[in-house]
Amino acid sequence: MSIISIVFIMIVALEHFYILYLEMFAITSKAAKRSFGLSDEFLKNKKVKVMFANQGLYNGFLAVGLVLSAFLFPYDFRFISGIFFVSCVIVAAVFGALTSSKKILVVQGFPAILALIMLIIFK
Numbered sequence: 001m002s003i004i005s006i007v008f009i010m011i012v013a014l015e016h017f018y019i020l021y022l023e024m025f026a027i028t029s030k031a032a033k034r035s036f037g038l039s040d041e042f043l044k045n046k047k048v049k050v051m052f053a054n055q056g057l058y059n060g061f062l063a064v065g066l067v068l069s070a071f072l073f074p075y076d077f078r079f080i081s082g083i084f085f086v087s088c089v090i091v092a093a094v095f096g097a098l099t100s101s102k103k104i105l106v107v108q109g110f111p112a113i114l115a116l117i118m119l120i121i122f123k
Contacts, residue, residue, distance in 0.1 A: 001070065001078045002122035008115035009070045009082055012089055015111060016063035023056030037101070062089055079123060086116045 022032045028043050042048060062085060069081035093109030 001075075001082060001119070004122050005082065005115070005118045006070045008111070008118045009066050009086065012086060012111050012115050013063045013066035013070070015108065016059045016066070016089070019108075020056045020060040020063060023052040023059065025056075027052045062092070079119065082119050083116065086112050086119065090116065 022029070022035060026032055027049055028040065032038075033040060033043060036043075043052075065081070065085040065088075069078050069085050073081050089112035090109055093105050093112060096104035097109065
């Protein structure tokens with residue numbers, strides 16, 4: 001896997017670690033309110049906190065998978081695992097754009113699409 005592919009994969013991974021942090025540990029923060037466009041009252045609801053924590057965990061799984069595909073998986077498995085995890089992010093971004101906010105496609109989908117392109121071009 002090329003350095004440029006790794007850089008783009010890591011951008012996507014870091015974004016998902018940040019989303020994990022916001023959703024699991026800082027859901028009532030100003031950054032979370034701004035990112036998700038939700039009211040303080042809504043985000044303080046216990047059920048909402050649990051639902052966001054669950055989503056955060058899934059974002060963490062994506063981030064870890066991306067890191068594994070860039071650095072830790074056996075070399076011959078890195079390319080295909082990178083394609084898989086970046087594609088999962090793209091699918092999640094499309095679903096989020098269709099069901100929640102079009103902003104998700106730009107914020108999460110665009111970097112993942114760029115990473116996928118880099119993986120394919122610089123295999």
